[in-house]
Amino acid sequence: MLISCVAYQNGEKLADIEPKQIHEYLARPDCFVWVALFEPDAGTLELMQAEFDLHPLAVEDARHGHQRPKIEEYGDCLFVVLHMVEPAAGELRVGEVDVFVGRNYILSVRSGVEKGFRDVRARCEHEPQLLRRGPGYVLYALMDAVVDRYFPILQTVEADLERIEEGLFAETSPRQNIEALYALKQRLMVFRHAVGPLLEALGNLSGARVPAVCSGMREYFRDISDHLQRLNQTIESIRDTVSTAISVNLSMITLQESETMKRLAAYAALIAVPTLIVGVYGMNFDYMPELRWRHGYALCWGLMVAIDGYIFYRLRKARWL
Amino acid sequence: MLISCVAYQNGEKLADIEPKQIHEYLARPDCFVWVALFEPDAGTLELMQAEFDLHPLAVEDARHGHQRPKIEEYGDCLFVVLHMVEPAAGELRVGEVDVFVGRNYILSVRSGVEKGFRDVRARCEHEPQLLRRGPGYVLYALMDAVVDRYFPILQTVEADLERIEEGLFAETSPRQNIEALYALKQRLMVFRHAVGPLLEALGNLSGARVPAVCSGMREYFRDISDHLQRLNQTIESIRDTVSTAISVNLSMITLQESETMKRLAAYAALIAVPTLIVGVYGMNFDYMPELRWRHGYALCWGLMVAIDGYIFYRLRKARWL
Amino acid sequence: MLISCVAYQNGEKLADIEPKQIHEYLARPDCFVWVALFEPDAGTLELMQAEFDLHPLAVEDARHGHQRPKIEEYGDCLFVVLHMVEPAAGELRVGEVDVFVGRNYILSVRSGVEKGFRDVRARCEHEPQLLRRGPGYVLYALMDAVVDRYFPILQTVEADLERIEEGLFAETSPRQNIEALYALKQRLMVFRHAVGPLLEALGNLSGARVPAVCSGMREYFRDISDHLQRLNQTIESIRDTVSTAISVNLSMITLQESETMKRLAAYAALIAVPTLIVGVYGMNFDYMPELRWRHGYALCWGLMVAIDGYIFYRLRKARWL
Amino acid sequence: MLISCVAYQNGEKLADIEPKQIHEYLARPDCFVWVALFEPDAGTLELMQAEFDLHPLAVEDARHGHQRPKIEEYGDCLFVVLHMVEPAAGELRVGEVDVFVGRNYILSVRSGVEKGFRDVRARCEHEPQLLRRGPGYVLYALMDAVVDRYFPILQTVEADLERIEEGLFAETSPRQNIEALYALKQRLMVFRHAVGPLLEALGNLSGARVPAVCSGMREYFRDISDHLQRLNQTIESIRDTVSTAISVNLSMITLQESETMKRLAAYAALIAVPTLIVGVYGMNFDYMPELRWRHGYALCWGLMVAIDGYIFYRLRKARWL
């Protein structure tokens, strides 16, 4: 689906154009074309490949989707793959945006997520002095938008972790804790796959030789790289904490088992000792003087209560009860 | 076993030729020879070594098999070892294909797996404009085919993992879970050994100095490298998940043990308390007024039922039952 | 909030100046301006950006805060972010100081922590021969102060760990131990985020090409780097020890459970055996000679005491009691 | 002990010579001397040092032994340390061979293992066209022999691991399993210490600058490096599997404990319930109608059998029995 196809000159919007006119505008000096597609059909992609003269391997990647985040050079053209993450019904939905950037064009192909880049285009069009820098700046704006959208979603993951941590040392729900930790680790993996490869690719980008498209934009791409490193650090911290929390959870389960066992044993003692005593006075010896006593029975009760009271006192002191 | 031995010129098939004629065709300009062998005997390998003038160390590797995936240069000749993976009776069968590539020849030696490269040859012959690029392109096509065949098999591993995960928090079968996780980790190792070293070797290949055979094919080999990186990322994710799942499984076992113990203790309490009571009234004291009561026995039953009812209510509230 | 704004010449304080005069002083040769801000409002930051001609991306970072420690070059200007750590009510409060350093100015923007850099300014002003080196030396002095303040706080973490270790093999409080270890690991993460990225950034700084501002100061920055490496080593040691302590704690819990079980079983045996004996003499067989003996009852008691004594002796010898 | 001392010319054996004659032969062009020692005394080593003009630090290393595998250059002389591994009474015996290689000599000093290099010398003497390459080729042949001897021994370790794995999920012998895994990990360490440092040293060797002795032999040393990488991969796989197996073993132990507990509890229930019933009818109430029934006793037995039958049926269905 074609979202928009616009030609720009000197940082100003020139016109909404037809896809078939693209090559005409590419021929004009100081003019660049910015096309946004959403889950395009094969025909549209082929048209774009022809108009922009894109490398077949890159187009094939965009058609199939499910790529890792990456930044590849095909001659003068830069092919960038970004993951987009959207919360959806308690889970995380992962989409993809594939960006082709050349000297005088930028083409974004989005799929799998709802939120587009309308706001990015609006912001760019309001800052003509920056948009004048051309497709390299638009690439920066797109990447910046994608990366900045990671932050609030990762913060919900952090918040979930804090909620789990609060329950970790409470005795309430070890089962829920461990299920939640496991699920959280899976959700975190989505971010690792989005952030890690991109950070690596950007590291290569801002290295010695910078592609022509991005020349003079070093500080901007370093800024994205810096955001990714902050995300990465947060991800690693969460990961580390989750691992520790899982093993702490096991310790807590074992500890509770141990404490439960003690409490059970305490109650067992409170029952077993009187059981022995009543057994004694259930014996049938001919000569058992206590049985003949007037208050034997009452004394027996007294004995049982006294012993249990003592046991109870001792166990309470030892914190078994 | 000789599968096929064909000479190509300008991207077109020239003729099926005899192995002994190979050196004649190698002498012609613009002509290259593509030979495919399957588990060849010593004689065939020696003939090939003579016809193509292969390095003895590389031929020895091909004869013995069981190599790691690798890409080695012997002068102008490139020696490539790839692992092939085939599902076989619930397990994974690992085969090997050793490829010798020179300026005007390519020789593949397959062993251990059934599926060959008939489809690769067919596709190449249908694209003469690409086949014209010579043995370097054929090498790419072979490697691409081998790597692409990993994907569906790794997906079955992923599917198995998801099935295990579903049972992880159910109380049904911890023993099966852990056996399945262990087996899955072993199966994963097959992929790590196939993918990891090849990715590393390709990294060296696409580095500074590119072997003559692959010149002008950089984007193609980078594409394979990219596929391998996706595989690698999937493998690492599964590995990480399996490790977590194993420790979660231990937590679940301990947790279930703990819960079982509580349930057992609950039932024990339901039996032990009445046992104490009946013991009391089994005592032989001369003076035990309850024993003389008309409804003593019935009251005793009532007492036992009441106490057990109360205990049951308390334990149910505490979720021990 | 403006803390101070001072111009220096030849290592001597020239005058407290108004922010709006800054550009005048920057124009003088051999003169540099040192401004300190605390949680400035937007207007102040904009004024500074205008006076010092700071890069918008760096100013944006300073405005938003919550950056990772880093050292970035924007043309001739160095932008440095440092974390500051302050103990606050048993927890650690993390603040930030962002430093802009140019050829003839240094601007520090502190936020989140109370303690400022009054002492650093005082020390610098007492050493004119060093202050004469200009903003590069002031940057060193600020970084040195920030890093040196980490040491005593990290030492309290170490002391806490030692306290926990002492309780690790005592049977008293496994629950507190594990809670304390978990909390300590979280506190340690604050330091890792403060120290790790800064160490990495300094490594790049003292590498091949040194920014103009820091030229001739290599030994000084290497000294900070060395302090950071000591901190880093301590952090890694604590981390490693905490991990080991957590798993040792689990072992201790399991071990105590095991020992508790043995003690319980021992007591159970001391009760169960006499219970069986009294059961025997509670049987109603017509012919049970012991029941008729004159001292049957006494002998029965003797038997029970003797058996329990023997069991007690055996269990004590086996260290179950 | 001197094993042999031979001079070679043009790949042919010239003569067995006396150690004291060595310097004479070294003076001849196209001639090289190959000396093999086994646990030599101090005098022999000193003689060799004098004849070959060896560096004192290297000779000291050879005298003391217990070095890590390494490849060091002392001027024109290469000093190579290799570990040799021999199975000995269920354990692994580690020996060492120290090789000094110069332009026209090679000296090997073996210690700690029985098997020497007679076969290597024989093979070299049968291939004069290779032996003509001089000491560099002999070094390759020695290293190749040492490395190839690792394979069968490592395979026995792999076989042992497979045997343990088979018993891992059987309930028979968790104690033997864990002892065997621990012992296996220790045995593996021997290989890690033999293979890892050597692989690293070879990586440096085949890097940019190749020592004069090995010039023109790059493919051969790369071949050894490849063998070492295969060994290394196997070692890492086993290591990883052993770690997983140890934690799986812990899970299996806990699981069996849990299952044992259930079975015990089942039996306990089968005894406790009838015990309660017989207690009921041991009570001494005056009015207990069942006690007067003609078939009271038989009914009581019937009740107990019925209840136990029902409990048994339920527990069997729940797989506790």
Next chain:
Amino acid sequence: MLISCVAYQNGEKLADIEPKQIHEYLARPDCFVWVALFEPDAGTLELMQAEFDLHPLAVEDARHGHQRPKIEEYGDCLFVVLHMVEPAAGELRVGEVDVFVGRNYILSVRSGVEKGFRDVRARCEHEPQLLRRGPGYVLYALMDAVVDRYFPILQTVEADLERIEEGLFAETSPRQNIEALYALKQRLMVFRHAVGPLLEALGNLSGARVPAVCSGMREYFRDISDHLQRLNQTIESIRDTVSTAISVNLSMITLQESETMKRLAAYAALIAVPTLIVGVYGMNFDYMPELRWRHGYALCWGLMVAIDGYIFYRLRKARWL
């Protein structure tokens, strides 16, 4: 405290000199001064700083102590920090020696340990041909002595580990084992902090550019590096083994718990079954024929013994007893 202050010329001791004369001797050609201090006061250090013209940052490090091992260049002067390890009352005492080396002087500042470098000086003075090489050789001799003293102490750690391993699979003392393993890991950390940073620093030293003081001594410093790598390998092996031993210990504890539980259950069964039987014959049914039998009581005993015998036989066969 000044230990000694000696001037050397051409490898021969010239004279014991006064600290205040140092600068005179430094002025002489071919002469160098070797000063050894032990925990010097501030005045002595200041004197040294003045006489040798040492960098203030390095002197400050030496004054404060507690540095990481490192090798730093301050202009022509090399500043080396080494850790010294001494066994002291079952623990390890860590001291430090800081060495300043220049073109014609070497100054060592030792603190925290008792053993000095008298033997090093003696050995150097006995080898004038080596001592002639100047301060670089003395530095080597000092470092070599420090590193060589690590070996016997680390061997006692290894011996301790072996002693623990022997007890690991015995059932005697899991508590002592785990305490010992924990303590051993702490002791190991001392070595890691001594060896790791020094190895890294030496790696930089023997890299591309060698400080003037050490020129021509490459083989010697590589030899130290090699010793450190051996130590490092041993440390890593012990670390790895300790980690495995800790988790094996947990398995053993769990396993023993499991086995104890089985034995307890076995004894419980031996008591519970007769208890049920005696309960049966304690019932008060009017019609219980066994009670009237002449040998009822004896038969009852026989029954109990027979059943317990059978249970005992079965449990012994199942290895529960």
